[in-house]
Amino acid sequence: MHTSAAIITGASEGLGKFMAIEMASRGYHLVLVALPGTGLPQLAQFLIKNFSICAHYFEMDLTEVDNCVALFQSLRTQHIQADILxxxxxIGNNDWFDDKCICFYAKQITLNVMAPVVLTRLFIDHPCHAKQRYILNVGSLGGIFVVPKKGVYGATKSFIRHFTKSLQIELRNTNISISLLSPGGINTKPELLVLHDSLKGISRVTVLEPEVVAKKAIDGMFKGKKEIIPGIFNRIFVWLKGLLPNIIQEMIIHRNMKNVL
Ligand SMILES: NC(=O)c1ccc[n+]([C@@H]2O[C@H](COP(=O)([O-])OP(=O)(O)OC[C@H]3O[C@@H](n4cnc5c(N)ncnc54)[C@H](OP(=O)(O)O)[C@@H]3O)[C@@H](O)[C@H]2O)c1
Known part of the structure; x- marks a missing residue:
């Protein structure tokens, strides 16, 4: 049994919940974080009962920097060491830029960009005796490919990609391994299932189920992979992106997004 714990943000549903189940099934203690009133206590109970691990939970809004700081302070006071973050x-979306309000974009940027930066900084300083520590940052193929209706979201994921790749170089000679997860579409909720179902051609094959992505993500993180791209087609598209001229890439994206647009 593992002694320190893995912090998982956004663990109440979707990919985060599947990663929590995957980690628990491997015997890892967990620190689950999500907004209040989203079923974290029940999830923690389920994991404790079924996998005989310790699961702590913190219900908080991670768009408040003070809450991120308070999370790590609580871990210190409760003597919980964290070797994985x-x-x-x-927050994702699929809307024309002017269909969403300023508040939405402010929240999206704060949660997708500011929270991971602050939490990563706090994690690095958090006392932990583990020989090896891991950070897994969840990006997206939207951070690599420019797609309409995902302008701000894609830009936040590009930030995560750049941030992670830069830290990989800085942390090279330390005991912290940092990986980037770049998934395509994931069927994490009914509205995404409908959206993904409406995709045609090559866009459709980029979509995977959350349990598949969760397993690949955790395997890749422990292997110390720099970038984890679940799905063979997604890996081929990223590889092709490096070869095809921009104009051809734009034509392919327009053709495949026709239904969604
Ligand atoms: N689904 C996809 O197609 C897809 C594709 C590529 C990448 N991704 C990325 O994968 C990650 C998970 O996506 P998902 O589809 O699983 O999303 P999701 O089902 O909406 O889950 C998001 C999680 O984040 C939590 N959260 C939202 N706002 C928060 C806040 N202010 N403070 C703390 N926690 C908050 C949610 O908690 P509550 O339950 O409390 O709201 C939930 O646990 C995201 O980073 C997303 O960008 C998703």
Missing amino acids: INNAG
């Missing part, structure tokens, strides 16, 4: 909480 999974920055998963994030």
